[in-house]
Amino acid sequence: MTLAALGQLTLAAPLANAAQYHLAQASSAAESPLAAGLEDALNSGDRGKLEQLISPAATLDPALVTTRLLRLGQTFSDLHWEVSETRARAGGEVSLTIQVKGRRSSDGIDYRLEAVQDVAVSIAGDGTITGQRILREESFVYSGDMRLAVHLQIPDAVRTGERYDVDVIVDEPLGEAVLAGGILEVTPAVAAALDAPAIQLGILYGGGLFKRVQAPYQGDAQTWAVMLLHPEGTLIASKRVRLIDP
Numbered sequence: 001m002t003l004a005a006l007g008q009l010t011l012a013a014p015l016a017n018a019a020q021y022h023l024a025q026a027s028s029a030a031e032s033p034l035a036a037g038l039e040d041a042l043n044s045g046d047r048g049k050l051e052q053l054i055s056p057a058a059t060l061d062p063a064l065v066t067t068r069l070l071r072l073g074q075t076f077s078d079l080h081w082e083v084s085e086t087r088a089r090a091g092g093e094v095s096l097t098i099q100v101k102g103r104r105s106s107d108g109i110d111y112r113l114e115a116v117q118d119v120a121v122s123i124a125g126d127g128t129i130t131g132q133r134i135l136r137e138e139s140f141v142y143s144g145d146m147r148l149a150v151h152l153q154i155p156d157a158v159r160t161g162e163r164y165d166v167d168v169i170v171d172e173p174l175g176e177a178v179l180a181g182g183i184l185e186v187t188p189a190v191a192a193a194l195d196a197p198a199i200q201l202g203i204l205y206g207g208g209l210f211k212r213v214q215a216p217y218q219g220d221a222q223t224w225a226v227m228l229l230h231p232e233g234t235l236i237a238s239k240r241v242r243l244i245d246p
Helices: 004-020 035-043 047-052 062-075 188-192
Strands: 077-088 093-106 110-122 131-141 148-155 157-159 163-170 179-186 200-204 208-214 221-230 233-244
Touching: 035 047, 035 077, 035 093, 047 062, 062 077, 062 093, 062 110, 077 148, 163 179, 163 221, 163 233
Parallel strands: 157 233
Antiparallel strands: 077 093, 093 110, 110 131, 131 233, 148 163, 163 208, 179 200, 179 221, 221 233
16 A cells, blocks of 8 residues: 555544534543433434434534535544543533544455544533534544554644644654654645545654744634654554634
8 A cells, every 4th residue: 555545544634624523532422411312323324313412503414414424434444432421611512522533454364443632612591512612633544453652742732823833743653663654734725625645754763753833913823734654553643722812
């Protein structure tokens, strides 16, 4: 499999969620009628069930949400969703944590998806969703049974125009093994089109990727995509950084 094909396979799933319905770390079980209903709709793959959870007056487009989720299901099989309600928020919002895992085989290689996200949703009187705000999100797609031990040291939110660090740190020493990688900002247009950008790779000598960047002065988020090639396989990650007006 070429790097371009691998990028198409692995980045399509995280970016498919980035425009409308992102994911966050979840607890083991749904804890409210809304969380339970959403978890059931996602795991059943029933488009009608999912659309019924979204209010007709919602700022979300039910058809667009379900189309993106169906595309994710076509890319990765055995999707398993977990949803939990974490707490009530000011203004009548509710915080949800959503997690999805899946897998896909291509050219005899198994790839696994792990994606997590925190969202704040507003609820109508009948319990349906009228709107959502993405609070935190990151996703990983990797080959093999075990994900390379790395963590994304990237903030969840920054002020518009602020300079900040985008670091991807390998937690365990690789000894004499060669690590290659690259990092790229994913533009809103690319994310909305569900395209997979081409990431330029280079040999890494410092135990990870380290980049100093600046947040744009306009927009609501900045998304980063990372690819790492290591002796045990490949890892691609994405991270969304929320932009806050000063």
